[in-house]
Amino acid sequence: MSGAVVQVRGLRKRFGATLAVADLSLSLGPGEIFGFLGPNGAGKTTAIKMLLGLVRPSAGGGRLLGAPLGDRATRARVGFLPEHFRFQEWLTGRELLRFHGRLLGLGAGALSGRIAALLARVDLTHAADRRLATYSKGMVQRIGLAAALLNEPALVILDEPTSGLDPIGRLLVRDILRELKQRGVTVFLNSHLLGEVEQTCDRVAFLNHGRIVLEHALGADRSGVEVEVRADGIDGEALAALGRIGGVTRTADGLVVRLPDAERVPEVARCLVTRGARLRHLALVHTSLEALFMQVMGDEARPG
Amino acid sequence: MSRLVTMVQLSLHEALRRRILGAALLGALAFLALYVTGFHFVARELSRHGPASILQRRLVLNFFTLAGLYATNFLGALSAVLLPLDTLSGEIASGVIQTVAARPVRRTEILLGKWLAYWLIAVAYLLTVAGGVLAIARGLGGFQIPNPALGLALMMLEVTCLVSLSIAGGARLTTVTNGVVAFSLYGLAFIGGWIEQVGALANNVAARNVGTIASLLVPTESMWQLAAHLMQPPLMAQLHVTPFSPASVPSPAMVAWAAGWTVVVLAIGVRQFSRREL
Numbered sequence: 321m322s323g324a325v326v327q328v329r330g331l332r333k334r335f336g337a338t339l340a341v342a343d344l345s346l347s348l349g350p351g352e353i354f355g356f357l358g359p360n361g362a363g364k365t366t367a368i369k370m371l372l373g374l375v376r377p378s379a380g381g382g383r384l385l386g387a388p389l390g391d392r393a394t395r396a397r398v399g400f401l402p403e404h405f406r407f408q409e410w411l412t413g414r415e416l417l418r419f420h421g422r423l424l425g426l427g428a429g430a431l432s433g434r435i436a437a438l439l440a441r442v443d444l445t446h447a448a449d450r451r452l453a454t455y456s457k458g459m460v461q462r463i464g465l466a467a468a469l470l471n472e473p474a475l476v477i478l479d480e481p482t483s484g485l486d487p488i489g490r491l492l493v494r495d496i497l498r499e500l501k502q503r504g505v506t507v508f509l510n511s512h513l514l515g516e517v518e519q520t521c522d523r524v525a526f527l528n529h530g531r532i533v534l535e536h537a538l539g540a541d542r543s544g545v546e547v548e549v550r551a552d553g554i555d556g557e558a559l560a561a562l563g564r565i566g567g568v569t570r571t572a573d574g575l576v577v578r579l580p581d582a583e584r585v586p587e588v589a590r591c592l593v594t595r596g597a598r599l600r601h602l603a604l605v606h607t608s609l610e611a612l613f614m615q616v617m618g619d620e621a622r623p624g
Numbered sequence: 625m626s627r628l629v630t631m632v633q634l635s636l637h638e639a640l641r642r643r644i645l646g647a648a649l650l651g652a653l654a655f656l657a658l659y660v661t662g663f664h665f666v667a668r669e670l671s672r673h674g675p676a677s678i679l680q681r682r683l684v685l686n687f688f689t690l691a692g693l694y695a696t697n698f699l700g701a702l703s704a705v706l707l708p709l710d711t712l713s714g715e716i717a718s719g720v721i722q723t724v725a726a727r728p729v730r731r732t733e734i735l736l737g738k739w740l741a742y743w744l745i746a747v748a749y750l751l752t753v754a755g756g757v758l759a760i761a762r763g764l765g766g767f768q769i770p771n772p773a774l775g776l777a778l779m780m781l782e783v784t785c786l787v788s789l790s791i792a793g794g795a796r797l798t799t800v801t802n803g804v805v806a807f808s809l810y811g812l813a814f815i816g817g818w819i820e821q822v823g824a825l826a827n828n829v830a831a832r833n834v835g836t837i838a839s840l841l842v843p844t845e846s847m848w849q850l851a852a853h854l855m856q857p858p859l860m861a862q863l864h865v866t867p868f869s870p871a872s873v874p875s876p877a878m879v880a881w882a883a884g885w886t887v888v889v890l891a892i893g894v895r896q897f898s899r900r901e902l
Contacts, residue, residue: 369722369901369902372726373725373726374725374726374902375902376901392729393728395727395728396728398726400722400723402719402722402723402726406718406719406723407723408634408638410637410638410641411637411641415637420723420727422626423627423630423728423729424728425626451641464723467723
């Protein structure tokens with residue numbers, strides 16, 4: 321695990337009587353887009369703050385880009401967009417980026433070019449010299465994203481980067497995340513928008529009560545599919561034949577066949593029909609991240 | 625060092641954009657406009673009522689100049705507390721500070737950058753108003769106080785104490801609590817200074833000691849008392865004919881104490897901010 325971009329073990333944070341993060345251990349590799357999920361108050365933002373050195377862990381520790389958590393020099397290689405994306409609203413968009421660039425130690429020449437490119441990338445060139453106080457919520461979020469990418473970071477930590485964005489803004493964020501992945505940048509994404517996470521992340525972790533309750537590789541899940549089958553007259557021979565195509569599980573009203581990919585679905589139908597079974601229902605089963613989230617978090621995640 | 629300079633520039637920019645500088649300048653000009661009007665009438669009355677003795681004339685001009693400087697000192701103290709009051713606590717409360725502190729910048733650089741910027745503003749404000757008062761006194765009354773540089777330096781030290789108190793408090797307290805604490809401490813020093821003066825005039829050792837302890841806790845008022853003593857002709861200072869002539873003159877060691885106090889307050893602020901969970 322020496323090549324891990326983020327490596328933390330037994331991270332714990334207590335605020336007085338409140339245990340915000342109970343025991344957090346995780347590891348992120350280079351170029352990975354990692355989704356950090358959990359209900360409000362699960363400890364996600366506190367965990368991010370510990371990674372960035374904004375909050376000191378009560379116990380445990382770890383490394384970010386090979387350096388201990390909180391290392392100042394390492395922060396020059398990390399991009400961060402905080403949850404409520406509040407910035408000095410009396411600055412213009414360009415001034416905000418210049419200020420952050422100077423804190424990052426970027427030279428004036430390189431910084432001007434970088435600022436122009438990023439303003440264009442987040443579609444804010446037209447508003448670059450307007451004060452942030454006049455920006456819409458989505459515009460502030462996009463300028464915050466540009467600020468997070470100023471230093472061409474090796475690790476980008478985004479806390480709810482798409483909340484408040486319109487569909488076009490979300491598409492922009494998704495495209496940027498894909499570009500980052502192509503460049504080998506690791507992205508730590510905290511989001512409540514499970515659909516967004518599902519489309520962009522390689523792996524997710526579900527956090528509840530300050531503890532990771534499940535890690536789930538989305539990439540691996542996409543490579544396999546499940547088919548729900550309801551038919552009459554399925555005999556032993558048919559079941560054995562299905563077993564050669566994929567994993568078969570009996571359910572209350574039929575079968576679920578696990579296949580390596582969706583290309584093999586017609587084989588399931590052919591296998592049953594040729595063996596005399598009367599096929600009544602055959603459908604792909606898609607377990608959404610939302611369904612998985614509810615399954616993992618249980619009834620307590622439901623309001624009311 | 626470059627990041628410290630960046631923080632100073634950002635804070636000066638903030639003061640400009642949030643119209644803090646403009647409001648301070650406008651306030652200074654309004655004060656000086658009123659002062660020049662008052663001084664004009666005083667100078668005219670002195671001329672109209674014939675040849676007052678040189679002593680009487682100096683007494684009146686000394687009183688009016690010291691009154692101007694006293695008001696300047698008070699305005700400087702208010703500015704020193706109010707101008708930087710929310711620069712740190714406001715950014716902590718809003719979360720703005722997270723984006724700054726997540727950069728490769730030391731928290732010491734953030735705090736000292738803000739301190740330096742607001743110290744420059746508060747001192748510039750003080751020197752502008754005090755310089756105006758002295759220029760008016762000289763231009764309209766032909767009166768010049770002794771030791772102006774030394775007196776202004778002591779007033780600057782008072783402003784430095786209060787800017788440090790306001791910034792350091794912001795590292796730990798909310799804006800409103802910080803304001804309450806800073807003004808309470810300033811008030812404590814103010815009333816302590818007067819208790820000391822009354823104690824000295826009444827030869828009451830206990831009262832003097834109470835005042836001295838208050839001055840040791842918060843040395844702002846003692847800086848003004850010493851400045852007021854030095855900025856008056858020795859005879860006027862000895863006569864105690866104006867409220868600006870301290871009966872108990874703070875010792876020069878108090879200057880070193882105030883400087884040390886400022887360093888300790890700033891160090892506490894840096895430590896608090898460095899350990900603060902953002």
